[in-house]
Amino acid sequence: MKVVFIHFCFEDYSIELINSLSEYVDLTVIQPEHIYAKCRQYIKSTVKVEYFKKYRIRDPRNFFSMTSMMRMVKKISPDILHVQETNDPWYDLTLFTNRSYPLVTTIHDVYRHPGDRDLIPGSDFTRRIAIFRSKQLIVHGDKQKKQLHKRFPELSSRVNVIPHGELGTLYKQFIDQHHSIPREQNSLLFFGRIWPYKGLSYLLEAMSLVIKEIPDVKLTIAGRGENLDQYSHILSDKKHFTVLNRFIPPAEVTELFLQSTAVVLPYVEASQSGVASLAFGLGTPIIASNIGGLSEVIHHSKDGLLVPPRDVHQLAKSILYLLKNHQIQDQIQVATSARCKTDLKWSNIASQTLDVYQKLGGAATLSI
Template sequence: MIKIALLHFGFEDYTIELANSLAKYVDLTLIHPQKVSDVCINVIDPSIRVISFKKPRIRDLRNILSMGAMMHIIKDIQPDVLHVQETNDPWYDWTLLLNKMPPLVTTIHDIFRHPGDSMAVFGSEYTRRIAFYRSQQLIVHTHPLKNILIEQFNLPQERVNIIPHGELGSLYQRRSNHKSQPREPNTLLFFGRIWPYKGLKYLLEAMPLIAERVPEVKLIIAGQGENIKQYFPDGYDEKRYEIINDFIPLEEVSNLFQRSTVTLLPYIEASQSGVAALSYGMGTPVIASEVGGLSEIVQDKKDGLLVPACDSRSLADAIICLLSDRDLQQRMQTAALTRCQEDLNWSNIAAQTVEVYQKTIKTRH
């Protein structure tokens, strides 16, 4: 059985589900900073070895010691493959450049910073490219991301592997402290960090158009990010909008998706979407802009609908179409759950990931 060290600094949901399924195939050790340990408690397979290390804030020079501790852990494990989830951490990137590493696989969730995303670490967009070139194999979730790495970064196509982002609904159902909620027939959900690229502006422009045809429509806006008041300078109708402009506790997330008829991703730019992966795991269809990798994640007219970006009228029409057709809702809910047993199933994703590990070992030798 091959020995794998799985290192992550974030993307906890993805890493938890991947690790739980990989443990059936490989000898796995999970490595992460102490500050993300709490997220993994009670949802990580107890058979997986978990090692934590102290990790200061990015601007803290003690990161030099932290990276030394991380490298000591990796050398002690002596893995056949080190698999790293994209870090956005320049300290790791420079460590990667200056140290001899085991055969390396890196999962790249986003190649570029999203427009308006103020959470990105200064300089990381440049230093993270070190991982592109130092890794024997890269994993991305969609064809557009693979094409960017090949065309803009001149990487050989045989080094870039496409593996879908697995469903996250089952993880959040395990975390939930609620009983399953009934669907609210005309409730829409906009979930996640609220930045300009998420296109909330166009959804709010669409809402009056939807209300003309579906007077009972309600929109839940749930997540942190921009000051939500800028979108409602004159206040808002609390019967029409439920706004939770805050961090959503992990145990409360599934409740939002279970209540909603459809999840909305009116993005103006996207690489992939963990929100869609979470929505499908709850059996909730998705209406999304046809940008980036979203057209691969959302299967148009099967488990969701695709609309042109920045087009409030088309978005409104798609929402009206779905809310007005209960049979269509049921078919799409069933299709979403079926996807979770097929290409979005973690066991299938883990098996594909192991094939990448085997290719990495073979290439390195």
């Protein structure tokens, strides 16, 4: 089976899926040039990789970029075209005229996150084209499937649930594995894009309660996003807070997770979470809101702790419970390690993806 895999983002997820899928299918990856530069060395040498020049989203030259991309697809003439959902209307518009190959689309977020400033005007409309053109759709959880059914009930029969795999195996490649990174006691990590739906304000409120009982606790806030000046009166306390409000290189990301006692995800809205997948893979215990996809991937008191969203007191209570209980920390690490060898293992995810492809094995193709 010949498969073309296109992605514009979700690099870490795509790398792992590409490498595992290549064991099952004749795979060609097509990606923008700047994504190629970041990914190529981590993609197996047996995988064929093509790339094209991609411009900033408002640049009309993207019309020619998409034309070039679709020419690559046509030359390969795949049995399946698998695209990672994109926030790019230029790609979506190509689907008006290109219907040649059975399309599989992985949807990472059914609804755009509230307060997400990366949302491109018009993209929420154009992505409907990609959704309706897709012969099969992949989401990462049952709650996402229900959301998709509610939004597009006529497409329910096309939706497949496949978990988001662990990301620790990939991120360990970014560091020198001959030097161990010890866990720091009483160290917490808030990582990722810092938008309002991530619930940072609730974590900062909870920290004031945690500090009273564990005076040496420290929270690292790492990632780009909203202006943190509104929290300056809290974050000026350098004893308890470290702020890295910038892009974090992969090697530094790995080190942050490995040295932290726990990662905290106090989200007020969630679909799936690459942060949780990374924490699982690196053995960093998670405290997260019992919401959206987080409530599916994390099994409370087994491989993580779940708290009601926006509940500052329960969040503080769970943080204190985990930091004070080394047995629970060890238990969670053992449980997440087991998950990474079963349902979150990439070879298993690739096998499930192949099952989706095989549903289209007899699908007729149209001429371009």
